[in-house]
Amino acid sequence: DIQMTQSPSSLSASVGDRVTITCQASQDISNYLNWYQQKPGKAPNLLIYDASNLETGVPSRFSGSGSGTDFSFTISSLQPEDIATYYCQQYDEVPLTFGGGTKVEIK
């Protein structure tokens, strides 16, 4: 199985800060990576697909990059409504696997 290592596991930042989360795959997954946001008590929501494509309706302050084994997810200007846990997920092969999640809080 492909292991997805996400870091940090949590972070605290101020409104307006740039926030970056990284995700490392245990093997080359090309660009077969998605990013999700999950708010407390809610189902996850797709933000980025194919490593760098913004899902329809998602604010442009969210972005993703990377290929191969190393990926990053950035919030260019953190907003109060961005408080959530973020997950990366690979789809290069089954079983589909997720990173451990990054909990983002406001400082």
Place this chain on the structure above:
Amino acid sequence: QVQLVESGGAVVQPGRSLRLSCAASGFTFSSYGMHWVRQAPGKGLEWVAVISYDVANKYYADFVKGRFTISRDNSKKTLNLQMNSLRAEDTAVYYCARALRQGYNYNGFDMWGQGTMVTVSS
């Protein structure tokens, strides 16, 4: 309205069975692969199983293989998960999720249900 609605979650004893269902509406159900993803209390997301849009292929996570069975009825727009020999570690919110993009099966999830809670406890 485009949505997925799960049902069937309950409190069950270890070793017993449970059947979850997911009702789809507002889109061409038969054109999308469908998944089950679970989340134990306070934990991360864990993929469980997938069934292809044409029912031809099914895949499972190792930890449910031989115990869980995924199925679908495209005429009724329904996805199911038959869970047998349940264990305490199966306790989780179970989400059904639609594969990302029509015609695809294994590329991620672009729509999720609200989830249904399964608690396995004596």
